[in-house]
Amino acid sequence: MKKTEKELEGKIALVTGGTKGIGKAIADELANLGATVIVSARSLHDGNQENQFIAADLSRSEDIKQLANKILEQYGTLDILINNVGGTSAPAGGFSVLSDEDWEKDLQLNLLAAIKLDKALVPSMIERNTGVVIHISSLNGKLPLYASNFSYGVTKAALNNYSKALANEVASKGVRVITVSPGMVRTTAMETFLNSYGASIGKNLEETAQLVMDSLGGVPMKRLAQPEEIANLIGFLVSPKASYITGTNYVIDGGTIPTTI
Numbered sequence: 001m002k003k004t005e006k007e008l009e010g011k012i013a014l015v016t017g018g019t020k021g022i023g024k025a026i027a028d029e030l031a032n033l034g035a036t037v038i039v040s041a042r043s044l045h046d047g048n049q050e051n052q053f054i055a056a057d058l059s060r061s062e063d064i065k066q067l068a069n070k071i072l073e074q075y076g077t078l079d080i081l082i083n084n085v086g087g088t089s090a091p092a093g094g095f096s097v098l099s100d101e102d103w104e105k106d107l108q109l110n111l112l113a114a115i116k117l118d119k120a121l122v123p124s125m126i127e128r129n130t131g132v133v134i135h136i137s138s139l140n141g142k143l144p145l146y147a148s149n150f151s152y153g154v155t156k157a158a159l160n161n162y163s164k165a166l167a168n169e170v171a172s173k174g175v176r177v178i179t180v181s182p183g184m185v186r187t188t189a190m191e192t193f194l195n196s197y198g199a200s201i202g203k204n205l206e207e208t209a210q211l212v213m214d215s216l217g218g219v220p221m222k223r224l225a226q227p228e229e230i231a232n233l234i235g236f237l238v239s240p241k242a243s244y245i246t247g248t249n250y251v252i253d254g255g256t257i258p259t260t261i
Contacts, residue, residue, distance in 0.1 A: 001172075004109050005034075006034030007031060007034065007046065007239050007241075008030060008034045008035035008238070008239065009034035009035075010034070010073075011029075011030075011034070011035040011079040011081050012038070012075045012078050012080070013030045013035045013036065013038065013078070013081075013082070014039075014040065014067075014081050014082065015027040015037060015038070015051075015084055016039075016040050016056075016082065016083055016085040016117065016122070016146050017058075017084045017085035017086065018037075018038075018039030018040060018041055018082070019041040019044055020041075021185070021189055022084060022136065022182065022227045022231070023041075024039075025086070025226075025227035025228050025230065025252060026230070026235075027039050027051050028080055028231065029231035029232065029234060029235045030238070031051060032235075033239070034055050034234055035080065036075075037051040037052070038054060039052070039053055039054075040054045040055070040067055041055070041085075042055065042056070043055060052194040053219065054067055054071075054151070058113035058117070059105070059108050059109055059113065061116060064113065064120060065120060068117065068120035071121070072121075076124075077125070077127075078121050078124060078125065078131065079125075079130070080121070080131070080134075080191070081117070081121055081125075081131070081132070082134045082136065082234065082238075083118070083133065083134065083135045083136060084136040085109065085114075085187055086108070086109055086110045086138070087109060087152075088105075088106050088149055088151060089102075089105065089111070090102040090103075090149070091200070092107055092148045092149070092196075093147065094146050094147060094150060095150055095201070098150060102151055102231050104150050106154075106155045107155050107158075108154055109155075110152065110155035110158075110159060111158050111162065114162070115162060118133060118166065122166075123168075123169065124172070125175045126170060126173045126175060129173060129174030129179060130174045130175070131175040131176070132175070132176045132177075132238045133166070133175065133176070134177075134179075134238065135160075135162075135179045135180070136154070136182070136230075137179050137180065137181040137249065138152070138182065138209050139182065139216065139251060139253045140152055140153035141156030141157040141160045141181055142157070142160075142181065142251065142257060143216055143217070143257065144157070145215055145216070147215070148197050153233040154221065156181075160249055163179040163249070166247070166248055167246045167247035168247060171188065171246050176242075176243075176246040177246055177247065178237050178242075178245060178246060179249040180233060180234060180237070180249075180250045180252065181249055181252070182225060182230050182253065183213065183219065183225060183251075183253030183254055183256050184209070184213065184216075184219070184224045184225065184253075185225045185227055185230060186224040186225065186227070187227060187252050191205065194209050195210045209224070213256075216242075217257075217258050218256070219253070219255065220250055220254060220256070221255055222254075223254065224254075225254060230252060237250070
């Protein structure tokens with residue numbers, strides 16, 4: 001996609017989970033487009049972080065409040081909020097192996113963290129009658145896999161529904177809310193998941209990746225996405241070019257979902 005020079009100049013953006021993987025790719029893309037980018041994570045992934053970093057564990061309500069307060073105190077507002085943080089540490093094996101703690105952790109990380117951060121930051125967008133919120137969901141919110149990541153898929157489906165409801169509520173107040181649902185993306189987190197799942201079923205990483213792709217019905221493009229491919233879509237969605245887009249869930253999965261719905 002051909003980029004307009006610095007089309008996000010003057011915009012303030014927050015990317016949660018922005019120090020590695022998809023989050024880092026998004027942060028870099030927004031910075032390349034001219035935005036001032038703040039990234040949050042529990043800790044720095046490496047020492048080469050070019051964007052402003054604020055440490056925050058979004059499984060903790062107090063950390064979410066402190067993160068929002070620091071941004072509003074320093075910048076007065078926020079133009080772009082990328083709720084990217086997410087994941088799961090729940091074991092594979094279906095519903096019977098999941099504990100209450102597994103469900104609670106996945107609900108907090110994949111749903112409640114975004115809800116709480118939106119609640120803290122979206123009002124400042126409404127006051128200015130402008131802003132964009134992106135929720136990074138997952139293909140598993142539409143195509144759940146009970147054997148490998150049951151609770152993750154369920155919580156991402158809930159995020160999809162929440163995002164649509166919020167979009168409808170704030171659309172008339174100048175704030176756009178969009179969901180992006182990547183398929184399998186080649187990140188360290190994905191490799192960790194594949195290695196863990198593979199160990200439980202006696203397969204190596206490549207075999208497990210193929211098994212998961214097959215369980216989704218296959219990936220017509222025959223490969224995993226690169227983080228930058230997700231970031232390119234985000235760069236468009238938060239730009240003025242996408243000013244009439246809200247309430248939509250963009251699936252970016254290499255053609256995996258077998259229908260147009």
